[in-house]
Amino acid sequence: MDQKLRLLWKKETIAFVLLFTLCLWNYKYTDALDQDPYLITDYSRLHPVKVEKVVAGKEKEQLIQLIKEAKRKHLTISIAGQRHSQGGHTYYKDGIVIDMTSYNKILAFDPAKKKITVQAGATWKEIQEKINPYHLSIKTMQSQNIFTVGGSISINAHGRDIRNGSMIKSVESFRLLTAEGKIIQVSRTENADLFPLVLGGFGLYGVILDVTLTLTDDELYRMTTGSVSVDHYTDYFLQQVKGNPKMRMHIARISIAPSNFLQDMYVLNYKQEKSVPFTKYNQLEEREKWIIPSKIGFQINRNFDWGKEVFWKLQRKFIFSQNNKLISRNNVMRSESEFMEYKGIGENDLLQEYFIPVHQFAPFVADMRKVLKGSNVNLLNITVRYVNKDQEATLSYANSDMFALVCLFHVSLDDKGQKAFRGHIQQIIDVAEKYHGTYYLPYAPYPTVKQYQRAYPNYQRFYQKKNQYDPDHLFMNYFYQQYVKESGS
Amino acid sequence: MKIKWLIRSQSIVTLASGMIYPYYLLFLKNLGNSYSKYGLAFAVFTLSSAITSQVLASRLDSRAHEILVLSSIGMMIAMVAFPWVLHFAWVIVLQLLMGICNAMQRTSERVLLADHTTKGDRGKDIGNYHFWTSIASGFAVIVGGYMIDWLTIDVLFYISAVLYGVSAWMIGRNSKTKAKSKLSIEKV
Numbered sequence: 001m002d003q004k005l006r007l008l009w010k011k012e013t014i015a016f017v018l019l020f021t022l023c024l025w026n027y028k029y030t031d032a033l034d035q036d037p038y039l040i041t042d043y044s045r046l047h048p049v050k051v052e053k054v055v056a057g058k059e060k061e062q063l064i065q066l067i068k069e070a071k072r073k074h075l076t077i078s079i080a081g082q083r084h085s086q087g088g089h090t091y092y093k094d095g096i097v098i099d100m101t102s103y104n105k106i107l108a109f110d111p112a113k114k115k116i117t118v119q120a121g122a123t124w125k126e127i128q129e130k131i132n133p134y135h136l137s138i139k140t141m142q143s144q145n146i147f148t149v150g151g152s153i154s155i156n157a158h159g160r161d162i163r164n165g166s167m168i169k170s171v172e173s174f175r176l177l178t179a180e181g182k183i184i185q186v187s188r189t190e191n192a193d194l195f196p197l198v199l200g201g202f203g204l205y206g207v208i209l210d211v212t213l214t215l216t217d218d219e220l221y222r223m224t225t226g227s228v229s230v231d232h233y234t235d236y237f238l239q240q241v242k243g244n245p246k247m248r249m250h251i252a253r254i255s256i257a258p259s260n261f262l263q264d265m266y267v268l269n270y271k272q273e274k275s276v277p278f279t280k281y282n283q284l285e286e287r288e289k290w291i292i293p294s295k296i297g298f299q300i301n302r303n304f305d306w307g308k309e310v311f312w313k314l315q316r317k318f319i320f321s322q323n324n325k326l327i328s329r330n331n332v333m334r335s336e337s338e339f340m341e342y343k344g345i346g347e348n349d350l351l352q353e354y355f356i357p358v359h360q361f362a363p364f365v366a367d368m369r370k371v372l373k374g375s376n377v378n379l380l381n382i383t384v385r386y387v388n389k390d391q392e393a394t395l396s397y398a399n400s401d402m403f404a405l406v407c408l409f410h411v412s413l414d415d416k417g418q419k420a421f422r423g424h425i426q427q428i429i430d431v432a433e434k435y436h437g438t439y440y441l442p443y444a445p446y447p448t449v450k451q452y453q454r455a456y457p458n459y460q461r462f463y464q465k466k467n468q469y470d471p472d473h474l475f476m477n478y479f480y481q482q483y484v485k486e487s488g489s
Numbered sequence: 490m491k492i493k494w495l496i497r498s499q500s501i502v503t504l505a506s507g508m509i510y511p512y513y514l515l516f517l518k519n520l521g522n523s524y525s526k527y528g529l530a531f532a533v534f535t536l537s538s539a540i541t542s543q544v545l546a547s548r549l550d551s552r553a554h555e556i557l558v559l560s561s562i563g564m565m566i567a568m569v570a571f572p573w574v575l576h577f578a579w580v581i582v583l584q585l586l587m588g589i590c591n592a593m594q595r596t597s598e599r600v601l602l603a604d605h606t607t608k609g610d611r612g613k614d615i616g617n618y619h620f621w622t623s624i625a626s627g628f629a630v631i632v633g634g635y636m637i638d639w640l641t642i643d644v645l646f647y648i649s650a651v652l653y654g655v656s657a658w659m660i661g662r663n664s665k666t667k668a669k670s671k672l673s674i675e676k677v
Contacts, residue, residue: 012620019627026631286575295640343638 032346034413040097044086044444045348046413047478049093054080057103057121060183063207067181067474070096076476079203081121081151085442086350088478089155089202095476098207100150106130107210114215115172120150120208127213128330132284137218137329139170143251143385145334150208155442156200156396158387158404160249160270160332162242166390166398168199170214177207179470197465200393202441202479204466218329220278221248221270225323227316228265230254230365234358236267237386237403246272249332252384253319254365254405257312258305262369265384266316270332281328294339302342302349302380302410340381340408347412349380352425353440355387355402360435365405367431375424378410394458394465397438404440422446429455441479449486463488492605496618498659499598500625502561505652507626508633509568509645516571516642517580526577530584537588538595545596553597553604554664560593561657568650572643 034041039048052075057063070077076095083090091097100121108117111134118127124138124145131137141147142157153174157167164170173187176198186194198205228236233252241247249270254262297314300307342349356364372379383406387398411421425446429439438455439447453459463484466473473480517530545556567583567590574580606614636645 015621015624019624022628022631291641292644299639338641 030345032413034348035345040091042080042083042085042088042090044350046086046350046418046444047088049091051078051091051097052094054097054099057098057100057207060177060209063098063103063177063209064181064183066096066098067177067179067207070474071181071472077207077474078477079150079154079207079475081148081154082123082146084147084151085155085202087441087443087445088482089442090477092476092478092481100148100207103209104148108212111136114217115212116215117210117212118149119210120174121148123148124152125334128284128334131215132218132282132330135218135278135282136215138333139164139214139216140167141333143333143335144337146337149211149213153199153211154201154203154208156393158385158398160251160385162250162386162388163248164216165388166392168196168390168392171199172212172214174198174211175209176205177209179206179472179474183209193465194469196392196394196396197462197469200395200441201462202477204475204477204480204484205469206475218278218282219248220273220276220281221327221329221332222273223322223325223327224269224271225320226267226269228252228267230263230265231362233265233267233384234361238358241267241269242386244271248272248329250386253315254382254384255312256379256382257309259309261373262365262382266319268319268322270327270329273326276326278328281326282330285331285334288336288338291336291339294336295341298339298380302378342410346414347410347417349408349410351443352407352409352428352446353443354405354407354428354432354437355397355440356405356432356435356437357400357402358386360437361403364431364435364437367434368428371424371427371431377421377424379407380410381408382406394462395441395456396458397440397455399438400436402437426451441483445478445482449483452483453487459484459487492602492614492618494659494663495598495601495605496621498557498561498656498663499618500621501652501656501659502564502594503622504625504629505564505568505649505656508629508652509649511630512633512637512642512645513571530580533581534584534588534591537585538592539588541589541592542596545592549596549600553600554660556593556597557601558657558661558664560590560597561653561660563587563590563593565650565653565657568646568653571646 033039033048034045036048038050040051040054041048055066067077069075076092078089078091078095078097080090080097080099081101103119103121104123104126105119106116106122106126107119108115109130110116111131114136116127116131124141124147127138127149128145140157140159140161141152142159147157153167153171159167173185173190175183176186176191176194177183184191184194186192186198188195194205198208226236237250237252241250247269250267252265252267255264256262297311301311340349354364385404385406387402387404389400389402390396390398409421411417426448429447429451432439433451433454439451441456447455456462466480466484466488517527549556563586567587570579570583574583602611602615602618633645636648
């Protein structure tokens with residue numbers, strides 16, 4: 001009996017010690033700065049800091065009081081939506097963060113005039129749910145619908161649509177809470193000076209309270225797919241896609257598989273289909289499909305070269321299986337995102353994006369290939385979208401008709417990993433510049449100040465106007481500190 | 490030890506619930522924008538649990554085994570269903586179901602614990618029971634966190650469902666063995 005007791009005691013001790021050791025190991029393993037729940041960061045998990053407080057935006061009056069409080073206490077204000085920007089645009093050390101996601105009511109909707117007014121924290125998803133029964137659709141937004149309207153117009157986002165122009169074009173007006181604590185109406189005719197500064201202004205000119213957007217008709221699309229090489233992509237796009245007025249949306253993906261690295265592509269087009277009754281297809285798809293297998297596939301893609309080969313083949317096969325499928329415009333604009341979510345400790349998947357003039361696409365990709373081949377950078381995905389020339393925003397990126405190459409990299413968040421990665425990104429931006437391209441500002445601050453100045457020639461005006469409208473720098477973020485201030489002063 | 494099978498099967502139940510429970514709370518919170526809505530989801534759970542306990546009370550002494558099996562099967566169904574829920578009303582329905590299962594599990598487990606232990610000689614067994622179910626929970630919750638990070642919370646729901654299924658099978662198998670041995674004793 002005594003022996004049996006001793007044996008049991010042993011088993012229990014072993015189990016306890018094992019669990020205790022596992023807890024210790026887990027503590028050590030997760031003890032990284034990017035995992036600290038008391039610090040604020042954004043989707044990148046780079047540069048976490050302590051802030052004074054995070055306040056959920058609820059009422060107009062509350063936000064005005066918040067501005068007064070910040071001024072009285074000499075605190076800064078940063079404005080956050082879903083915090084998917086990756087360069088510290090939504091927070092600032094020791095400042096107040098206004099979380100606008102709870103400021104999300106739909107204020108007015110006029111189906112006949114195809115207009116909707118929403119509070120800035122409303123997501124595209126919420127708008128889609130409201131307008132879908134009226135057969136209406138958003139003109140321009142990102143491929144995913146999880147983002148807030150305020151956040152999206154603050155970064156001047158773009159998407160798969162090739163006919164409706166930039167997101168700015170679909171914004172008719174908005175109300176802005178200024179640094180003086182006043183609410184003003186801003187449009188192309190009222191306080192017009194602020195319009196191109198706030199759109200694509202990263203929350204540096206005030207709090208966007210509500211936005212009036214123009215809508216378009218929801219349509220039925222037939223998906224068409226195909227393969228093309230990087231060298232022939234521009235011709236393919238101009239002739240088969242842009243040249244065909246029935247083609248409404250388009251996205252392409254470049255292979256990152258080692259055997260045909262940055263050479264092969266597949267394309268996915270959405271062609272207007274009028275011969276089939278629309279009513280059968282206009283229910284919003286609520287669930288993301290195949291998340292678990294996609295997530296496993298993407299993990300393999302992230303970790304192994306052979307995984308990249310397998311994932312590319314599977315992805316292409318899946319896309320080709322979609323050929324001829326009918327889908328509503330609204331359903332195209334609620335694309336999957338969950339399978340790419342990544343929460344690894346001390347590492348992350350970060351985006352960078354380059355805008356390249358349509359005719360410079362192939363030589364740019366060839367040069368980018370050379371930069372990446374000589375590095376150990378882990379590139380996970382490149383999608384290609386088309387953006388029309390649009391220079392309305394002061395910090396506009398589309399200085400001609402361009403392709404946007406959205407690149408997803410897997411990176412280490414430690415100093416050593418970041419330093420190496422920064423160097424490679426700067427090289428790619430040099431290549432983009434060589435081909436008269438630009439890069440996108442909502443991502444991690446790897447580019448140099450000089451690169452920012454060259455890509456955004458209106459940088460002086462942006463800086464001067466910021467100081468005119470907000471001389472005490474009430475609205476503050478790391479984009480201002482690292483680029484706007486550095487380049488302007 | 491007379492209750493080894495009970496410890497094992499209920500450790501698996503604790504593993505299944507411990508694996509999902511803390512993350513389930515976060516999952517529920519994300520479904521509602523307010524804490525009051527979140528509170529409601531839990532209040533209905535307690536309601537159905539309370540009513541079920543009263544319905545079960547008179548049957549517990551004779552049917553504890555079957556009730557324990559049913560509770561695991563009910564939880565298995567709830568775990569499989571959760572990833573497919575798209576509306577809050579269904580969350581309420583599943584909370585009701587889980588409240589029923591909770592009452593079934595808690596009450597029958599206690600009856601079986603009492604049945605299979607002797608007055609004056611319970612402390613060690615009950616202490617053991619608590620130890621192993623707690624340890625199982627600890628391992629489960631750590632592994633569960635990594636599973637969600639690596640995959641999705643849906644996977645955790647499915648694994649939890651499998652574990653509930655295994656526990657139902659273990660209890661069921663034991664009750665059959667018990668019935669057989671009881672029958673052979675009666676024949677003798």
